[in-house]
């Protein structure tokens with residue numbers, strides 16, 4: 376069977392060769408490929424960034440010198456398919472890495488070409504200083520990597536491709552100066568806008584995860600500007616004669632709220648990256664590619680920040696989340712749900728594993744009536760289709776169930792999506808995927824759902840999430856009136872329980888007891 380390499384993987388291999396040459400290395404080795412993967416716009420680069428590994432860190436660690444000249448797009452043409460056997464022949468020093476990449480591809484249940492992400496997998500799983508270093512950095516582990524790989528494959532994101540074919544290099548001195556001048560102004564706008572957003576994330580939202588993502592964008596800007604040339608930018612700057620500095624609209628000085636200010640700056644940075652990308656194409660394709668990556672990252676960041684604010688408002692009064700299962704309730708789920716609602720539960724999930732669809736539909740419609748009457752939120756577990764059928768407010772999905780983007784297609788833009796998470800990487804990913812809230816656990820041992828011993832995320836996971844995520848989240852798993860205070864002390868502002876309320880002889884009374892333990 377033939378195994379082909381994607382255009383991205385081919386580009387990375389060729390770039391690795393160029394890096395080995397410019398570094399005056401006796402031969403191509405793994406660290407050159409690592410730098411090439413981070414350098415090239417590729418799925419591997421996205422994965423590295425997702426795990427907080429940047430090109431600058433690689434350059435600091437390994438004796439690498441990047442080529443001064445950008446890659447020549449003609450000689451690096453990647454239109455010809457490249458077979459693995461050819462790659463093994465041309466790059467014998469990378470044989471083990473290519474073989475590992477092939478092994479990872481063979482695990483996929485759909486026919487897949489060997490992409491840059493598989494080369495990165497090869498780097499991570501072959502022995503050497505490159506893999507030792509990779510594992511010691513950021514959050515990259517083989518498990519986390521595989522998880523992300525699956526997510527990337529599921530999302531099958533189109534590779535971001537800058538339109539190199541239309542590259543027109545400015546020829547006159549005046550065109551060159553004006554191009555650098557435009558880039559300089561846009562870079563300053565971007566830097567300033569990023570700073571405003573960062574300060575908002577730091578002092579108002581207090582979200583360390585989103586702040587880190589924004590910081591990554593700032594580093595990327597510095598990296599991209601290296602391809603442009605700082606000296607040319609400064610030399611071309613002419614603020615005194617910039618007609619834009621004297622034109623201002625009153626709207627520039629009006630900010631009705633903190634959120635308005637935030638949104639204006641989110642738009643500002645996106646516009647600036649677009650200008651950088653377009654004018655950057657005239658100077659450096661590498662820089663243009665990085666600007667494009669940044670623009671996409673900023674769209675995702677905007678969505679994550681705004682969704683965080685929106686969902687904080689939606690779940691403001693929800694401290695206690697009840698997962699109701701008929702089999703756990705002594706007197707039937709009806710009395711349990713109604714009593715818990717009367718005592719102040721703000722959100723109810725229908726979690727039934729045994730009911731037929733017809734039963735679920737009928738039961739769901741009843742719970743919908745009770746929750747609506749109480750002004751509470753109703754979530755359907757596992758089943759986006761039934762969430763729509765009973766007009767629930769949302770659906771909750773686990774790590775092995777439909778991903779957020781598929782669920783969104785089924786339930787529409789208004790309903791909420793909750794995602795279960797069992798470690799910090801999953802929690803960060805759920806925020807970026809567009810979850811409206813996350814379940815965080817299991818916190819304590821539980822008999823309601825089986826977990827292997829090692830799967831107990833415990834209070835440490837609660838602490839990690841509390842330290843960096845402000846999208847609403849619920850600590851879950853084995854929480855009762857005796858241990859709830861430990862979850863709260865670890866940083867949980869919201870908790871989800873099932874058996875503690877369902878199996879209680881007086882569900883209303885235990886609900887009040889749990890609620891009374893939240894501060895304020």
Ligand SMILES: Cc1ncc(COP(=O)(O)OP(=O)(O)O)c(N)n1
Pocket residue numbers: 696698724726756757771772773774776793794795796813814815824849851871
């Ligand atoms: C709020 C909340 N958090 C976590 C879960 C668990 O979901 P999942 O992992 O899909 O397991 P099941 O509940 O479906 O068995 C949840 N349901 N709710």
Ligand SMILES: Cc1ncsc1CCOP(=O)(O)O
Pocket residue numbers: 698795816817818820821822823824851852853854871872873874875
């Ligand atoms: C569904 C689920 N997901 C993580 S822990 C858990 C069980 C929650 O039930 P209980 O509150 O009875 O432990």
Ligand SMILES: [Mg+2]
Pocket residue numbers: 756757771772773776
């Ligand atoms: Mg589930």
